[in-house]
Amino acid sequence: MAATKNEKNATGAAVDAPRPLGALALAALALPGVMPQVAHAELAPEHASLSVKWLNYNDSQPGLDRIHVGATALNLIAPLGERWSLDGTLVRDQVSGATPRAHTDISTATKVVNGVGGMHDTREERGLKVTHYFDRAAISTGVSHSSEHDYVSDSWSIDGRMASENQNTTWNAGIGGSNDAINSVNLAAVGKTKTSMDFIVGMTQAWNPLNLVQVNLTFKMANGYLNDPYKNFEQRPETRDATVILARWNHHLPTLGTTLRSSYRYYSDTYGIRAHTVDTAYVIPVGERLVITPSARYYAQRAASFYFDPTGSGAPSGQAFFSADQRLSAFGAVTAGAKAEYRINQHWSADVKYELYKQMAGWRLTGAGSPGVDAFTASFLQIGASYRF
Template identity: 40%
Template sequence: MAATDPRNDTSSSESSPNTGARLAASQLFMAAAAAVLATPVATAQTQVPESGVIQLRGQHYADSQPDIKRVTVNAPSAWLLTPIGSNWSLEAGVVHDEVSGASPRFHSFTDRNKYPTSGASRMEDERTGADVKLTRYNRRSAWALSYAYSSENDYKSNALGAELRLSSEDNNRTWTFGLGTSADKINPTRGGVRNVRNEKKDTDELMLGVTQVLSRKDIAQVNLSYSRGNGFYTDPYKLFDNRPRNRKSVVLLTRWNHHFEQVAATLRSSYRYYDDSFGIKSHTVALEWVQPFGNWTVTPNVRYYSQSAADFYFDPIIGPNGPDAVATQLFAQTLTGFTSADARLSAFGAVTVGLKLGVQIGKQWSADLKAERYEQRSNWRAGGGGSPGLDPLRANVFQLGIASKF
């Protein structure tokens, strides 16, 4: 895949909001830990699902920068959950991404005719991902094993996950423990600019979480995860890109739901803090308001994201002195041994607003439609100090889904 590939970036970065349905073991057990917060009333997380569910979903993503239309992604997916006997359940999902458009032109420049700092070449790619999860339920506990696979032209990933959930006697508290490991293989098209062949990246992750019912109207969750990766993090499609081969990260995620009985609505709020050994620190604050109207549900949402730049990031801004200024800056950066002008590693802020409409069709069927607008700018970083010269990025995301119980 070309330069927009989010896998060479941190999971904290939102400069490419379409990460598809990236199927990694860590995301599988993080999603399971968060499932209790999908409803305003807590239920035990160690009970077999009462019924099966099959869901079909389609996503369309398109982003743009000033004077240029960039990436378009179409991603149909399917997901299945089914109980097996009285003590087991099986989950399985598959997604296919079709990506086309132009690679990013992240940085602006003083004289676009004389000193363009980056172009926008054409790119196309396809990715297929699948995952499966098997869960065993006991009286006050449940354990699960999961496997995920993702394949595209230049990148393949295999991931394994293990999860344990323990509930209190009154079902008001659930502890979640998770382990994940992934093994990725990187073979850039035509070797990229570095003639890279058969590179690897391995990542291990540990997660601890607790979900607590605070009252009849309130439920909260705290998750803490740690990951350690070794291997190829450099973007093979970018010049002057050389990143460390080791990366460690810590993520703290908190969620709180409050139910307003007077209007039968639920406020879902979350805060996420990310810190890694590249020097990136990020903050994400998100709010959702879930409002039922008979068989319909309306859910507006807003999210704010802010991150600092990686320690080895530099801005390739060409000013009055022309390319010599960039060369001087780049030389100074190479003294540390690592460099990158990838704007996904820069300092910026981003805002997402969206609206989701859901409808219950009889007892078995449901459907939903969601639209989101994303915009990213360097000067929107919290506290200021965003990376200069960063071109704004805008994106629209549309999702349509239908589900049936059986």
């Protein structure tokens, strides 16, 4: 599937609730991947909405100011009668800065001096999804196209969901694929291709009015050119399969009017990488219009079986596969941030989100991190506005 995908929408509290939780509580309990359910048939959204997001991203390593990204995203969701809806997305981002390092000890980074040097690129992505609603189910089909000067990707997806008669349980399943074409500027990869397939199954269960859980199992397959053409000391296998298990639990605290969101994700692939992610967020309504959500995330991964820590002598001899890409190393990372959402009136709302990411080899709690890898820091700032009509 595409490199980045937005998880959408949610399910509400159990239908046998002794009392209504209200809109804020339902929104706070929301889990991605399932449409809202409150004891009625699946219906297309009653109103259309248009939203715009602005994103600013910056990352750095010691002595190297690296990548800067400025992106704008437009999203339109519109009902098409009572049984259909349309979801369209347009994203445009501009990337600039130093090219990435191959490794701390062997830097292939191109520094930017007074705005000169480094790399510059513009990417555009367009996506369209159509959903048809049945009495207790819905099915969606989507396509997207992403292009930049050295990479073009076309993807598709089909996913469905079905709710139980009492609306407390929802099952979901989906399949998606992509076809990518790579033509790197440095001519290391010309006319190369990559294909991928994703499969997902899952279940969402409302235990009671205050607790919502979800479990998803995803299987990913990629084939073709999987190297990074802009890194030296790189020869990866032409296939990569991955299994992902994701469990979510949202708990509403009625006395405080807040909701704790939590999740655990386990990742395993044929590269030998094993990764764990623990994610938490605390939804705090402030009055009737403002919601503040602080969040924290911890990530740790084991290095790929063919990753090596170079000492300046180049790639190890006698190995079919090797890479000094720091993204394949063993490390730990922490992300902390907060989001504020404000409903201006019945039509307009606005939101702002900031996150700070820090990655270090020594922060891997599940074992020693890879030696010789510099710390990595990134910041995300997102500002959004939406109009409901």
